Amino acid sequence: MYMMRSSSENKDREKLVSDRDLFRFALSYIKPHKKGITISIILVILASFIGLLPELMIKKIIDNDIPKNDKEGLLNSVTIMIIIYLVSWVIGFIYAYLIVKIGQTTIFNVRNDMYTKLLNQSQTYYDHNQSGRINSKLTNDVDTLSNFLSSSLVGLVASIFQLSGILIIMFYFDITLSLISFAVVPLLFLLAYVIRVPIRNISMKRRKTISDVTSNLAENISGAQVSKSFTREKVNLQEFTAANKENYDVSIRATSLFAIITPAIGLISALGTMLILGYAGYQNAVIGSNKYSPGTIAVFMAYLTRFFQPIITLSMFYSVYQSALASLERIYLFLHEDVTVEEIENPAKMKITNGSIRFENVDFAYKKDMPIFQNLNVTIEGGKTLALVGTTGAGKSSFVKLISRVYDIQNGSIEIDGQDVSSLSLHSLRKSIGLVPQEPRLFNTTILENLRYGNPEISNIDLKQKMSEIGFDEIIKSLPEGYETIVNEGGKRLSRGQRQLIAFGRALIKDPDILILDEATSNLDPIGELRIQKALKKILPNRTAIIVAHRLSTIRNADRILVLENGEIVQDGTHQFLVFEDGNYQKMYLKQVSEPMEDKELAAKILQKK
Known part of the structure; x- marks a missing residue:
């Protein structure tokens, strides 16, 4: 199941974004750092040229200082080499620091923007995208882009200028020997050409397979309890092993492919060295011209060795660039993904008077051909309790989600105290509503912090006082560390009933104008349910509340009960009447x-x- 790709994921790969749009997109993040980039490029150029000077000193040492037994000259040459290396190291450190800082700052901003987008995304997006694949975009794709900005781009600039410097120096010393040295360059280009496409393909496969592994892990970790209850461990292990094995195979192929490069370059370099030695030896020994000094031959061999790496870097840059471009495109598409529930320009702030809610001619469907509500009309009196009951799939949870605009309706309007919810800011709308879902989600922190999740400003004293008023304080204090108990991810240290009570308390501490309980007592035992009932008697008077329930015992005191069936209201009245x-x-x-x-x-x- 983890291998099934979401429609949005497929859409991402099929949708084309022009290089111009991607360039502008990338430029918007890089532009603020143009001063630092300019300084870095200047330093890269300096470091590239200064780094080529030690080989020249080697020629002087071999041809002059050693043969003439010039100790002072040798000492000066060595001293100059040390100074050159130190200066080169300092410049290299500064430009590397600047580039890495610029790259990491850019990635920091990209990742923050992606997370902000994630926070503002509509529920529809989460309904259609696996959490593992979303994580992959925020981690793997961003890391690929980070490596490109912090390493590959710097390597490109450095390689260009290093290569230029080597060519100038080699041609300055001897054109013929330079041309002979470069006779092996076509082999380098051939190597780069042959491995370019396989490396690009294997890199794409590697990203895909690691995404599959990540998705599988996320799904099985979150569903561990379900897996155990259905004794799915063996099957899940087989599925994970299959995904992991595919990633392993791809990684081995990728490693093997990259392992070819270094020995191949070494072989080509050795061939170039043999050509230099052969030609220079022929000129000096056979013809007797003594045209090439030992220092000149040593310099050519040294420069030839350094010549190959920039060639490979430049040749391989296209593949690295394509990989980064693919990640950039996915990030671009992620940040430009449509948000189905958006605020209008200059939205109004919610103003609650009595909390009345009105559905007028509401049409809603998750899919066009599968309507949930058609021409639904309901008015909920402010300060009263409305209960919703019905069989599974009747539309109860959909009803309450529309109030806080978790989803948008297709036609009609939903108003709170005469204010159309589509005209309100989402923050003020949702801040006025407290929700206790059927499956409460607690966070990996203390009970205290989970309780104040919707009201961070509340003091510890006031929070505990509220818990005491509704009879929850005693339950929390009975836990190992009381309010400081770490509940772990999803509240796994607590029972389902305890999680439900904490979620209920969290909603009450928010002190909302409208309280929604979506099957909030489904996980509670009779004692827990009784506690909720007692708490509700204290907090529901003069507060608009909507209770979705299967247990009818929880809604006997509701002011009004609606019975839903296939998205329609089939009964309306009080418990005693119905x-x-x-x-x-x-x-x-x-x-x-x-x-x-x-x-x-x-x-x-x-x-x-x-």
Whole structure:
């Protein structure tokens, strides 16, 4: 299942972005650093040329200082070489620091923008994209771009000027010997040409396979408990092993391919060296011209060795560039992904008077051909409690999600105190709403910090006072470290019921004008449910509340109950009214009644009436 690609992922690969747009996109991040980039390029040029000077001193030492036994000259030559190396090292350190800093600052900004985009993305995006693949974009693609900006781009500039310097010096010493040395250059270009496409392809496959491994890991870690309950360990291991093996095979092929380069360059370099030695030896020994001194031959061999690496770097740059361009394109597409729920320009700030909610002629569908609501009309009186019941898939959770604009409707309007939610800022809208979901999500921090998640400014004293008022303080203090208990990712150190209570407390500490409980008691035992019921009696008066429930015992005191079926309201009334009305609610009630004596007596009356 992890190998199935999302439609958005496929769209990313199919959609083309022009190089001009990508260049402008990259330039927008690099432009603020143009001064630092200019300084870095100047330093790279200096370092490239200064780094070529020691070989010239070697010629002087071999041809002059040693044969003439010139100790002072030898000492001066060695001293100059040391100074050259030190200056080159200092310049190299400065430009490397500047380039890395510019590159990392750029990547920092890119990653922050991506995370900001992620925070502002609509729920639809998360519905259609695997978390592992999203993580891959924020990590692998950004790292690829980082390596390109911090390493490959610097290597390109340095190689160009180093190569230019080597050519100038070699041709200055001897044109013929230079041309003979360069006779092996076509072999380098041939090597680069042959391996360019395979390296590009293998790099793309490697990114794909590591993305598959990351996605598989993320899915199985988050679903570990489900896997264990279905004894899926063996199957999951086989699936992960298959993904990991594919990544292993690709990595081995990539390593083998890259391993060819260094020995091949060494072989070509050795061939060039043999040509230099052969020609120079022929001129000196056979013809007797003594045209080439030992120092000149040594310099040519040294420069020839240094000549090959820039050639390979330049030849391979295209593949590296293409890889970075592919990552840049994915980042570009990620940052330009449509947000389906957006604010209008200059949105209004939510102003709550009594918290009334109105659905007027609302049409909504997740997919065009599968409507959830059609022409839905509902008015919820402010300060009252509305309960929603119905079978699975009736539209209960969709109903409450539309209020806070988790999704946007296709037609009609939703108003809170006469304000169309589409005209409001998302921040002010959602700040006014407190949600307790069926599957509460706790974060890897203390219970205290989880509770104040929606109200960071609340003091510890006030927070604990609120927990005490609703009867939760005693439960929290019974935990090993009380409020300082670290719950781990997703609240795994707590039971499902405890997580539900913490999520409920978190919503209450937010002190919202509108409270939504989406199956908030489904994971609670009778005692936990009773605690919630007692807490609700204290906090619901004069507060608009919407309760989605399967357990009808939790909504007996609701001011109004709506029964949904296939997105339509099929019953509307109070608990006392609906239990005596033939319909879905009565059927659900009779199935669930079991414990309280008053319910048994009421059920008997219903059956007697029937």
